[in-house]
Amino acid sequence: MTSSLRDIKVYTTYPHSCSYLDDQEATTLFVDPRQPVDKALYSQLSALGFRRSGDHIYRPHCAHCEACIPARIPVCEFTRSRGQKRIWQRNQDLRIVCTDEISDDEAFDLYRRYISLRHFDGDMYPAEREQFEAFLNNVWDCTRYFRFYDKATLVAVAVVDALEDGLSAIYTFFDPGVAKRSLGVYAILWEVEQARELGLEYLYLGYWIKNCQKMAYKSDYRPLQVYVKNRWTTLL
Template identity: 50%
Template sequence: MTSPSPGEEVFSLRFYQTMPHTCSYLPNREATTLFLDPQQPLTQDVYDSLSQVGFRRSGRHLYRPHCQNCNACQSVRIRAEDFQPNRQQRKVWNRNQDLTTWVVEAQFKEEYYDLYEHYLEVRHADGDMYPPSVDQFRSFLLLNASWARLVEFRDPDHRLLAVAAMDRLNAGLSAIYTFYAPEEKRRSLGVYAILWQIELAKKLNLPHVYLGYWIQDCQKMNYKQNYQPLEILQQQEWVPFHPEENR
């Protein structure tokens, strides 16, 4: 499946390239990142166009990997309307039907940060996002834009169990990041947040849910191939993704 080409306005944009730095995903490798000029207004049209060529959002920055000798980071997206949950995903969906969801502005709340801090301390204390800080949280997940949203997942006692950062684009929903109560293992809240966003995309008649980058040799990224049918961006074309063919 070929997506529409980026709008003409993209070709007039200015981009910058970082110096090589340690890769966050693959050991003993260096990475380079291409990012949109921070002075460029981050409009939905610009974001939409750049998402078609593999860009992601972090805070108010749009970026994509731009490594000279490596193309391991592959953009993937779910075809929402055609998505068929597997047996385990159906169990996760049913198990979380007691949760209430609220879609809110991507603004700071102490309650959000407390959950984010707890999540990183328990699940990712060995990662490059640790230790967490309020500034890091704000710069990574918050943005004052009509299309940038946070989704709250609350239990029947109104306790906040998970938060998903999500952007609404014309081409679909972009799943930015999810953090959750790590002690609620049985709920598989990370899986549920993706399933919920797929269902929302269907209700909004949006064709895709963007999952960011899949990396064949990074175990942390393997979960993305469980959401089928999936598409992968190869040579500037979105094509069906069959994991067994990429091994």
């Protein structure tokens, strides 16, 4: 069923306010939503710097800005920093459960609290059930939801897509009240280990934006590969 990349239609949005950089306009390139997608095509597009939001596959396509840079971790080369090793050890008591759906109240309540406390200034606030399910859905049957429990309490959910060459970290939300655990960092470290166990090469992290605090953290994971001028290279 996989189509040739040359046959895929794409569309661009009108310029709109950038979600990451103040006083910047953004333009987004979208794959035709009528395009049939399977795991192979999704994997090919991810290797070209595309991401998904719900069932939409997109990539920044701004005329005067190239700040959004696709990033991925080559998992076999990755080594934890001293601080990451501490975070890894700190969370070894968590119990992790994998599910293939996210429509339950337990997950949504955690998501709502996360958005309310961490992203109240963004366009995802206030959290709504319909937006939550559409954003994090399992449209191509490649998504898994890893639920992190402290005893019986859900403290984090990592939404992960399985690609042919790696895992794609779509979104992570967690209990802001347990900041000492650094659950966002731990989720990435755990996903790296999952990719290794599955014999996959990469953990795709989405877009690294050097001058955006919310997106710059990705350079803390080394080595990090970035997609620049149509090729993957190691960030120095």
